Amino acid sequence: MMRSGSSSLISSRLRFLGAALLVALLAACSSPATRVVLLPQADGSASAVVVRAKNGEEVLSQPYQRATAKQGASGAPVVDAADAAKVQAENKPLFDMRPPPSQRYTVYFELGTITLTAASQKIMEEALAAAQARPGGDIVVVGHTDTKGTLQNNDALSRRRAQEVAQLFIERRFPANRIEAAGRGERELAVPTADEVDEPRNRRVTIEVR
Structure with a gap:
């Protein structure tokens, strides 16, 4: 206000x-x-x-x-x-005095892992640079999976992906208390699929720098 x-x-x-x-x-x-x-x-x-x-x-x-x-x-x-x-x-x-608008990024992962794809490594660097250029801001990272595997395992994998991305920000000296990380498993598919479908666009973490 x-x-x-x-x-x-x-x-x-x-x-x-x-x-x-x-x-x-x-x-x-x-x-x-x-x-x-x-x-x-x-x-x-x-x-x-x-x-x-x-x-x-x-x-x-x-x-x-x-x-x-x-x-x-x-x-x-x-x-x-x-x-x-x-x-x-x-x-x-x-x-x-109004803060700049939020910046949003999406990075993708190899099947069943917390390893960023080669293309996403560059996007991650852009997100890291944006965060460093915004003093006093915060970051929200949300992990997702495709439908391969069980719901329980995908919940855990999505949290690990979010935590992996959060750790990359922390390693660049972004304050950990200004990072929120959560996992949504296969509940919010970017590309709707049937169960047990390998869909690379669903294996992702969304990043909001705000």
Whole structure:
């Protein structure tokens, strides 16, 4: 959430729907009021926010929708569309503080192993470089398998693959406490197949550098 000064803010509560929702609280120029502007998410995904005033509420669900609740006014906040260019120009320092968008990578493994394919070794280097260039960020790695083998064995293999990738980041001095590693086995196939099918595109780890 990004804030600028606002005098005598009336009581309002924001409920966020979406992990990366960005909201700007802006002061009304003519009279004391709370203004909420919904900013677009960096990845273009949908988001929304509920703006509650003393006697009503409104939902903002479109980028640059604005809700204004004036002090002492009755009823729900008034919703209109803010000028995107004007919001950005008037709040440039706040926009400059926004973190860069997440970067996503996928690396693949040899059948039944935690060994990266030759092509994926280069992708892994790109992911490592991206992580090192983003101070204060974190990483989520999720391991997957194809449908060869039992569910139990594939769960364990997917966790080992995720842990192997996480260890590569740690070896490059990325803090271990900012890495989340998990395994999903064969539950989330990139390419749907029948059981006991050797599908290289399913033997993977997804990496999100954020």
